[in-house]
Amino acid sequence: MTKLDESTIIxxxxxxxxxxxxxxxxxxxxxxxxxxxxxxxxxxxxxxDIPKKMELEDAARKSIVACVSDFASKGVRPEFGIIxxxxxxxxxxxxxxxxxKGFKKAAKEYGIVILGGDxxxxxxxxxxVSIFGNSNKIVTRKDSKIGDIVFVTGPFGYTKIGLDLLLxxxxxxxxxxxxxxxxxxxxxxxxxxxLKNKKYFxxxxxxxxxxxxxxxxxxxxxxxxxxxxNIPVRRDLEKYAKSHNLDLISLVFHGGEEYEFVxxxxxxxxxxxxxxxxxxxxxxxxxxxxESGNGVFLKEGxxxxxxxxxxxxxxR
Amino acid sequence: MTKLDESTIIxxxxxxxxxxxxxxxxxxxxxxxxxxxxxxxxxxxxxxDIPKKMELEDAARKSIVACVSDFASKGVRPEFGIIxxxxxxxxxxxxxxxxxKGFKKAAKEYGIVILGGDxxxxxxxxxxVSIFGNSNKIVTRKDSKIGDIVFVTGPFGYTKIGLDLLLxxxxxxxxxxxxxxxxxxxxxxxxxxxLKNKKYFxxxxxxxxxxxxxxxxxxxxxxxxxxxxNIPVRRDLEKYAKSHNLDLISLVFHGGEEYEFVxxxxxxxxxxxxxxxxxxxxxxxxxxxxESGNGVFLKEGxxxxxxxxxxxxxxR
Numbered sequence: 080m081t082k083l084d085e086s087t088i089i090x091x092x093x094x095x096x097x098x099x100x101x102x103x104x105x106x107x108x109x110x111x112x113x114x115x116x117x118x119x120x121x122x123x124x125x126x127x128d129i130p131k132k133m134e135l136e137d138a139a140r141k142s143i144v145a146c147v148s149d150f151a152s153k154g155v156r157p158e159f160g161i162i163x164x165x166x167x168x169x170x171x172x173x174x175x176x177x178x179x180k181g182f183k184k185a186a187k188e189y190g191i192v193i194l195g196g197d198x199x200x201x202x203x204x205x206x207x208v209s210i211f212g213n214s215n216k217i218v219t220r221k222d223s224k225i226g227d228i229v230f231v232t233g234p235f236g237y238t239k240i241g242l243d244l245l246l247x248x249x250x251x252x253x254x255x256x257x258x259x260x261x262x263x264x265x266x267x268x269x270x271x272x273x274l275k276n277k278k279y280f281x282x283x284x285x286x287x288x289x290x291x292x293x294x295x296x297x298x299x300x301x302x303x304x305x306x307x308x309n310i311p312v313r314r315d316l317e318k319y320a321k322s323h324n325l326d327l328i329s330l331v332f333h334g335g336e337e338y339e340f341v342x343x344x345x346x347x348x349x350x351x352x353x354x355x356x357x358x359x360x361x362x363x364x365x366x367x368x369x370e371s372g373n374g375v376f377l378k379e380g381x382x383x384x385x386x387x388x389x390x391x392x393x394x395r
Numbered sequence: 396m397t398k399l400d401e402s403t404i405i406x407x408x409x410x411x412x413x414x415x416x417x418x419x420x421x422x423x424x425x426x427x428x429x430x431x432x433x434x435x436x437x438x439x440x441x442x443x444d445i446p447k448k449m450e451l452e453d454a455a456r457k458s459i460v461a462c463v464s465d466f467a468s469k470g471v472r473p474e475f476g477i478i479x480x481x482x483x484x485x486x487x488x489x490x491x492x493x494x495x496k497g498f499k500k501a502a503k504e505y506g507i508v509i510l511g512g513d514x515x516x517x518x519x520x521x522x523x524v525s526i527f528g529n530s531n532k533i534v535t536r537k538d539s540k541i542g543d544i545v546f547v548t549g550p551f552g553y554t555k556i557g558l559d560l561l562l563x564x565x566x567x568x569x570x571x572x573x574x575x576x577x578x579x580x581x582x583x584x585x586x587x588x589x590l591k592n593k594k595y596f597x598x599x600x601x602x603x604x605x606x607x608x609x610x611x612x613x614x615x616x617x618x619x620x621x622x623x624x625n626i627p628v629r630r631d632l633e634k635y636a637k638s639h640n641l642d643l644i645s646l647v648f649h650g651g652e653e654y655e656f657v658x659x660x661x662x663x664x665x666x667x668x669x670x671x672x673x674x675x676x677x678x679x680x681x682x683x684x685x686e687s688g689n690g691v692f693l694k695e696g697x698x699x700x701x702x703x704x705x706x707x708x709x710x711r
Contacts, residue, residue: 088482088491088514095495096509107510109475111529112430118510120525122479124517159425163438163523166404175404179411193412194423194434198404201440207479207523209436213427 105149105285117155117212121145125204130245137264139181142206147189148268152285152340154277155214160191162208165201221300223282227343227369232269233311235290237262239334266338272361283342289335289390294375304372311364333389421465433471433528437461441520446561453580455497458522463505464584468601468656469534470593473526476507481517537616539598543659543685548585549627551606553578555650582654588677599658605651605706610691620688627680649705
């Protein structure tokens with residue numbers, strides 16, 4: 080039996096619904112009365128998304144944070160949340176407490192009022208979170224213009240190493256290992272930066288499916304070429320990759336789960352964006368520019384190497 | 396290890412959140428801008444909620460319908476929906492098509508615009524549906540008054556037999572068996588009746604957790620006694636129960652999954668309610684009245700028998 084990947088599944092749904100529903104978008108928007116509602120739903124499944132060594136408190140927190148990340152990229156304030164939980168029959172009291180603590184932590188951190196939710200019995204733990212806010216305007220993925228500068232909140236590349244450590248595929252100790260694990264277990268979307276600077280973004284997108292996926296999606300939807308001339312990476316990761324014979328490009332562009340975001344701005348906003356980043360203590364990194372054409376390319380000296388969409392996909 | 400039931404789980408969450416969140420309510424409400432949003436989330440889990448003989452198309456439809464049922468009881472029009480789906484890796488193309496068809500069917504039936512959703516990989520099929528609408532006023536569970544008449548949209552009692560047939564615990568054939576199965580696989584919440592008559596309801600609640608659960612919840616929250624003098628049952632079910640030696644009370648009050656609703660009205664509205672029910676071809680049944688005191692009782696002649704909350708619970 081052929082395994083179906085997510086895009087095939089989405090295609091089947093699109094065919095049935097006869098339209099472009101189930102296109103992956105950062106957030107859903109709909110009008111009720113005169114208000115534009117922004118909603119984001121995210122699902123964390125034990126067997127797929129929660130490594131055994133990850134604390135359930137962190138996993139619960141992360142299921143809210145994953146939604147917040149999309150709101151951050153769109154510059155929308157999350158206001159309310161609804162939580163659905165599936166739990167196996169034999170789950171312990173302390174595990175449930177840990178889960179509740181994680182949800183509470185994220186709610187407090189990002190100022191979200193949890194309205195309630197439902198609990199269900201199932202074969203494995205599943206967290207399904209929806210968050211809501213309102214906004215008159217949404218920054219799209221498709222409106223980057225020729226000459227725009229490409230930024231990321233960052234840096235990238237730690238999550239894949241963190242995941243391998245959590246899965247027991249690596250066994251390093253020390254500060255770098257701890258930092259890498261924390262990048263997986265405790266992502267911190269830059270919501271304040273998104274809220275403050277949204278008005279300068281020509282396009283933006285959450286990067287959690289992988290930087291290569293995000294850049295290719297923005298390039299494709301904007302019908303522009305994205306030229307990357309600066310890899311958003313810190314010295315410690317470069318050193319680790321070199322000493323462990325790991326492909327740096329792969330770590331940075333195809334890892335995923337960073338919960339940072341990519342945004343484009345006109346050059347005239349570069350100064351104010353950088354100032355705001357300093358004020359908000361948000362690390363942002365200029366990584367390239369938007370040109371005419373299509374595709375995503377890494378420019379090193381005179382060489383242009385294609386960066387293909389090799390980010391993380393469900394069902395692969 | 397003691398198994399935790401849903402109320403214990405909810406208590407742990409309530410303790411962590413330090414408030415009454417995670418109280419089971421029919422719908423969640425929140426204000427965005429000047430609009431009151433009504434939201435309902437429901438989860439259908441393969442191992443718990445989908446009998447093997449149930450078509451996935453029906454299960455998908457039902458996961459939307461379960462949310463619609465709460466909106467019907469509150470008299471709120473469902474407008475938008477978001478769907479999250481977990482699917483095992485080895486699911487077939489035809490099963491996915493069947494699922495998509497079920498969602499589409501429900502969306503069409505109840506006029507809901509599906510905004511999109513996300514698909515995830517997991518050990519078993521899980522459907523998580525959220526629907527949204529807006530309303531200035533919500534009928535509560537707690538405002539039934541002494542002298543009010545208790546009605547149900549109905550009738551009740553077929554679902555438990557339908558479930559047993561789907562689970563292969565019974566093997567009857569024929570019209571009655573088909574009708575019972577259909578009550579499980581194709582519930583039809585009375586949304587038009589709810590929308591039209593909401594203004595007359597002093598209290599109301601969806602009955603899908605079981606009629607005894609619903610009546611006890613309304614009685615408890617209203618701090619009133621509910622006296623039931625008419626069992627909402629049809630002749631064919633009475634006959635079947637008798638000939639198969641089944642407890643009629645149990646079938647009607649403790650079955651669950653009916654997706655009908657209970658509502659209370661002042662006697663002066665009885666006439667208009669009955670007229671509207673006829674016009675909308677909605678079967679409604681007067682089952683009793685609200686009195687001072689507490690608890691739910693079945694009055695048969697001079698005897699009052701307590702009806703305890705023995706409806707269907709997750710985690711039991």
